Amino acid sequence: MSATTTKLEESKELREGEEYSVIGKRVSKYDSLEKVTGRAEYLIDLKLPGMLHGKILRSRYPHAKILKIDTSKAENLPGVVAVITAQDSPNIKFGFMKDNLPLKGSKVLSYRDEVAAVAAINEEIATKALDLIEVEYEKLPPVFDLFEAMKGSAPKLHDEADLNIAKIPFTFKAGDPEKIFSERNILVFEDTFKVHFMTHTALGTMGTLAYYDPSGRLTVYLNTQAPFMFQREISEALGIAGENVRVVQPYIGGAFGRGMDIYPVDIITCLLSMKTGRPVKILFSREEDLNYSPTRQPAVIKIKTGVSKTDGKLLARKVEVYLDTGAYVSWGAFDARVMMATTSGQYRVDNVQFDAFVVYTNNPYSGTMRGAGNPQINFAIESQMDIIAEKLGIDPIELRLRNANQSGDITPQGMRITTCPMEQTLRDAAREIGWKGVHREGKHRGIGFSTLFHVAGGARVYKSDGCGATIKVDDFGKVSVGVGTTEIGTGSDTSIIQIVAEELGVPLSKIELINKDTALKPWDVGTHASRATFTGGNAALLAAKDAKKQILKIASKEFLSDPSDLDIRQGEIFSRSDPNKRVEYSKLLRRAHFKQGGTMIMSSAFYDPQTEMSDEQSFVGNISMTYSFGTQAVLVEVDEETGKIDVLKVVAVHDGGRILNPNGAEGQIQGGVAMSLGYALCEQLILDEGMVMNPSFADYKLVTSLEIPEIKVLFVGEPDLAGPFGAKGLGEHGCIPTAAALANAVHDAVGVRIFDLPITPERVVSALEAARTHSRPVSS
Secondary structure, eight states: OEEEOSOOOOOGGGSTTOOOSSTTSOOOOTTHHHHHTTOOOBGGGOOOTTOEEEEEEEOSSSSEEEEEEEOHHHHTSTTEEEEEOGGGSOOOOBTTTTOBOSSOSSEEOSTTOEEEEEEESSHHHHHHHHHHOEEEEEEOOOOOSHHHHTSTTSOOSSTTSGGGBOSOOEEEEESOHHHHHTSTTEEEEEEEEEEOOEEOOOSSOOEEEEEEOTTSOEEEEEOOSOHHHHHHHHHHHHTOOGGGEEEEOOBOSOOTTGGGSOOHHHHHHHHHHHHHSSOEEEEOOHHHHHHHSOEEOOEEEEEEEEEETTTOOEEEEEEEEEEEEETSOOGGGGHHHHHHHHHHHSSOOSEEEEEEEEEEOSSOOOOOOTTTTHHHHHHHHHHHHHHHHHHHTOOHHHHHHHTOOOTTOBOTTOOBOOSOOHHHHHHHHHHHHTOOSTTOSOTTEEEEEEEEEEEOSOOOSSSOOOEEEEEEEOTTOOEEEEESOOOSSSSHHHHHHHHHHHHHTOOGGGEEEEOSBTTTSOOBOOSOTTOIIIIIHHHHHHHHHHHHHHHHHHHHHHHTSOGGGEEEETTEEEESSOTTOEEEHHHHHHHHHSSTTOOOEEEEEEEOOSOOOOOTTTOOSOOSSOEEEEEEEEEEEEOTTTOOEEEEEEEEEEEOBSOSOHHHHHHHHHHHHHHHHHHHHTOOOOEETTEESOOSTTTSOOOOTTTOOEEEEEEESOOOTTSGGGBOOOTTGGGSSHHHHHHHHHHHHHSOOOOBSSOOHHHHHHHHHHHHTTOOOOOO
């Protein structure tokens, strides 16, 4: 098997006017047939022989000591096979800060905390057994407000966290913002924004299926986005060897970021299987999913910006972010680094200071979610951009153009901007939405804009940002592609087979993808940061180049010509100099295999972008090979009496480099817009002293097809040299700017500024009443 290294050189796939067979074409999703025919198996569909069903007992209090647990009655219930508590679990902490245990033995810090678990022959008996477990608690004073939690008088939730602030340094400074703020030709703007708890509401609920077999090997089936990282983390949490852990991914019914973490349910399911020697499955109900799954990171964002009085140039920006991490720290805390990058990089600004504080409370702990902090910080930055434009009397599009990034720019954090159509996205969005200027849409109607800046060429958040790929071509021309990336609904699988088909010159129907089992597929760091098509595509492209090189070398002997004179199109190898000389590649390969001294076609590649990991002291480094930009424009109509907002149209202009599959790219942007319309307007996990009050779709409000407006998607920009066939990552970008654009549109329509999400009718009415009395509406 031939191995190929990281480097990709500019070649024919970036030449202008290149005619492609499948790249850029509208291609159906690779897995669409299995899904529409019902053959695709999700976690809910999986059953193993002898499988038991598990249930988890949660805490009755948000903060309490555990004095005693009596499981005897549950153990004696017919049909119960095992009951476990913290005594049955290795005392190994896990998670981002190693501050969590799968089962709590001495103290609980939220209603979500796991106290005991049951495995039974069916779900009904397991649920009944939970009611028989007796737990004696001593209540402790809780704290739910993050600012209260930071006071010296607040209960201390983790011994290692002074003032309940997790010890994660999220501090960056470039230049001297305070000095700029004090200068006389500067206008200074200070605003505070608040974003809320929102859950992922994936169609497939959270859960795990685990089997610890008699040989000591553990197989785990779950909806993880990072199977190899999970493999390592679950082995550490259980205290077993990593080589004895196999991770299998069923079809994933939505992940949106929550598949990045390891959770107590994963470890508990494995512990139950290890105790019983049988497969055990725990699958959350919808109510459990809304109660106990992670949320988007809520935050309070204080932003201070200094601009030139004469031309509106951004000269200094200072941001403080307070993140409610809940009872434990997960990957959601990492949102702060994305917020930092957007603060320093979305516009040209030389003097920047950013500080984030990750605060423990007795609320449910949050995780990472699509956009990983960018939707939150974008709401604050882009709302304030309109505030600045209004004060200076500058058109909001013009203000953004004056401060837009350009190709060749390097941000204060050292992020090198290559291709950059930021100005074009602004102009195209304004044109397509019919922008005539502020307050020009008539009574109760308004238009708002928001731009975005996000990684699009991988993201080095670990030491490696790499992905592996393998290719095997059999006697009949079938191309088996193994790739490390995980398909979470984004269409990355489809893009990857397009890349391989294009490079090898074979039909799409000849390609199969293998990427659901760590025992079979090559290593990858995980599907996050819109990196799957970029990194997985580049790895597959490298492997395809090597496989093609092997094929043409074999063919050169048959054609009696140099390999450089040969090519493959539509499954035929032909001579460039004499196109009449051609042969089906599958026939050639059979002849190559089926002879004495024959060979086979196998290749492998590992693509690790030539990027830099920013250290936790300076936070400087070019973490991505390329970055993407975009602008969204939103047209709304607001009823001033009721506060109801009707979204009439969204124009989304995005930079995706070369678009590999318009169907998939458009779907990602449309889905991102729909998700963020919910974030902006109605989706909110309502907590009362740490308890979820709306754990059902009857009360947790999602946007439906009736609320989805016309969404016009446009792609601009040029092929990026770093991407496979010039593509950039795109999966998260559609969800980032929508909320800010909508808030700006509401202001354009009725003249009030909403500082807190979601923008509910109640908040709009409150803001209108406050405007009449010249006071700011009370934040809720």
